[in-house]
Amino acid sequence: MKELALHILDITQNSIRAGATEINISVDESPVTDLLTIIIKDNGKGMDEETCMKATDPWFTSRKTRKVGLGLPLLSMNASRAGGRLTLSSSPGTGTTVKATFRYNNIDRLPSGDIPGTIALLITSNPGINIIYNHMFNDNSWGLSTSEVKEALGDTPVTDLKVVRYLKEIIGENISELTNIKVKHDNY
Amino acid sequence: MGKLKSLADLKKIQEEARVKLDLRVKGDSPEGLVQIKVAMATCGIASGAKTVMDFLVDELDKRGIGAVVTQTGCMGYCYAEPTIEVQLPGQEPVVFGFVDLKRADEIIEKYIKSGELVEGIIPVNYEKIDE
Numbered sequence: 001m002k003e004l005a006l007h008i009l010d011i012t013q014n015s016i017r018a019g020a021t022e023i024n025i026s027v028d029e030s031p032v033t034d035l036l037t038i039i040i041k042d043n044g045k046g047m048d049e050e051t052c053m054k055a056t057d058p059w060f061t062s063r064k065t066r067k068v069g070l071g072l073p074l075l076s077m078n079a080s081r082a083g084g085r086l087t088l089s090s091s092p093g094t095g096t097t098v099k100a101t102f103r104y105n106n107i108d109r110l111p112s113g114d115i116p117g118t119i120a121l122l123i124t125s126n127p128g129i130n131i132i133y134n135h136m137f138n139d140n141s142w143g144l145s146t147s148e149v150k151e152a153l154g155d156t157p158v159t160d161l162k163v164v165r166y167l168k169e170i171i172g173e174n175i176s177e178l179t180n181i182k183v184k185h186d187n188y
Numbered sequence: 189m190g191k192l193k194s195l196a197d198l199k200k201i202q203e204e205a206r207v208k209l210d211l212r213v214k215g216d217s218p219e220g221l222v223q224i225k226v227a228m229a230t231c232g233i234a235s236g237a238k239t240v241m242d243f244l245v246d247e248l249d250k251r252g253i254g255a256v257v258t259q260t261g262c263m264g265y266c267y268a269e270p271t272i273e274v275q276l277p278g279q280e281p282v283v284f285g286f287v288d289l290k291r292a293d294e295i296i297e298k299y300i301k302s303g304e305l306v307e308g309i310i311p312v313n314y315e316k317i318d319e
Contacts, residue, residue, distance in 0.1 A: 001234060010233050017261060065264035071230040117242060125258040144195065152195040159256050161249035162201045170193040177192055 001074055003113020004038065004102075010071045011040050011098055012122055016129065018044025018096065025122075026134040026143075027115065029104065029179075036084075036102040036109065043095040052090045075100055082109035116172035120164050123149055127158045133171070137178040144171070222248075222255040222300055223275040229262035235269035236288070243289050244272075247296055255300075265310055274299060283310040 001007050008025060015023045020042035028037040047055065054060040056076050061069030075098075076086035084101035102109045119133045123146050134143035149167065150158060226232070226241045241257060248255045265271050268285030274295065275281035284295060285308050298304040 006233050006238060009228065009238060010230050013229055013259070013261060063262065065262050066231075066266055069230075074230065114238070118238070121238070121241060121245075121259070148195055149198065152198040153201070154199075156201060159258070160201065161245055161255065161257070163198070164245050165249070166193075166198055166201055170195065170197060173193045 001078065002110065004036075004110050005113035005115045005118040007075045007078070007100070007110075008038060008040065008115070009118045009122065011075060012131075014071060014098075015040060015042035015044050015096070016126060018042060018046070020044035020095065020129060022130045022132065024132045024134075025119070026136065027112070028136040029112075030136070030138055031104050032138050034104045036104045036112075038100045038102075039097065040099075041095065041097040046092045046095050047090040048092050052088055055088060056086065072098070078102075078108075078110055082106040116168045116170075116175065119171055120167035123167060124158050124164045135175050135178060137175075140178045142174045142178055220254065220277045222253060222277065223281075224248075224255055224257045225260040225273040226257065227261065227263050227265070227269065227271045227273075228259040231262055231266040232269045232271065237270040240270045240272065240287050240289065240292050243292050244296070247293070248300075251296065253296070253300060268308075268310060271310065276300065276303065284308045285310045 001010065004027070008027075012023060012025065022043050024039070024041040026039045028035075028039075030036065051062075056072045058068055058070055058073040061067065063069065072086065072088070079086045079100045079102055083103035083106045087099045088096065090096035115135070119131070123131050127146070130146045132143065132145040134141060146158070153163065156163070224244060226237050226244070228237050228241070241259070245257050248257065260273070263271055263273070263283065265283070265285055270287045271283055271285045272287050272292075272295070273281045273283045282299070284291065284306070287295070287308065291306065291308055294306045298306050
């Protein structure tokens with residue numbers, strides 16, 4: 001994976017396959033403390049302790065279509081490469097939380113990539129799942145959720161192709177606004 | 189600085205979409221839409237499925253084709269990623285492999301618009317390769 005956004009897209013598919021009805025995604029950029037944290041929390045079927053231990057093993061997968069499962073191992077690798085780590089917590093019936101940390105300024109930390117587009121795609125192509133997104137930059141935060149989007153859309157289906165583009169713009173502008181607050185501060 | 193875009197802006201699409209939906213209901217049912225599924229597991233994403241999906245969403249909208257584009261998991265054709273499944277209204281779904289932007293464009297222009305098959309089709313019986 002070349003971007004953190006692609007990892008988010010990838011790991012969220014696990015939550016979708018685990019039958020989650022609500023997925024909390026958060027990206028916390030904190031240059032001040034040199035830390036970037038990604039948390040993906042779902043209310044899917046969860047894993048028992050044994051499965052949870054095996055989840056970061058590339059030769060383990062719950063799928064029948066192929067013999068490897070690289071999503072979590074790749075994220076784990078990229079996190080530790082950038083001075084961070086991957087933590088998994090899960091219990092059957094309650095859901096799974098995946099947390100990946102990175103040193104914000106580490107040269108091997110992947111760029112965040114197209115987060116607005118990724119969240120927009122996730123929201124519009126999984127209308128049955130409430131996706132809650134939160135973005136933090138130092139002390140500022142912004143977020144939105146599928147249910148808010150649906151409310152704003154009224155009877156227009158979320159799957160309408162135009163929604164993706166609008167959402168992407170909305171998310172993009174708000175995230176860069178968060179980052180701008182920091183820039184102004186720095187100039188001062 | 190201008191006003192930030194917010195969810196309230198989505199109301200605009202609501203208007204646009206309503207007009208479109210009216211036309212559609214009169215013309216044909218929602219089943220009259222082209223259904224596209226983009227395989228988006230680790231293998232697909234790593235090979236560029238997101239770029240392909242962005243392209244499809246943008247282009248289908250620009251070219252005025254009524255379609256629903258969704259994500260799906262790994263179909264088992266990891267060697268041929270990115271793969272997409274296209275189902276034209278009332279037809280059997282067809283799976284295309286090695287879909288880059290050039291082929292995605294071809295699929296829209298030839299297959300979706302006029303039903304003409306293009307290269308890269310994964311035959312249905314490949315499903316059983318492991319058995």
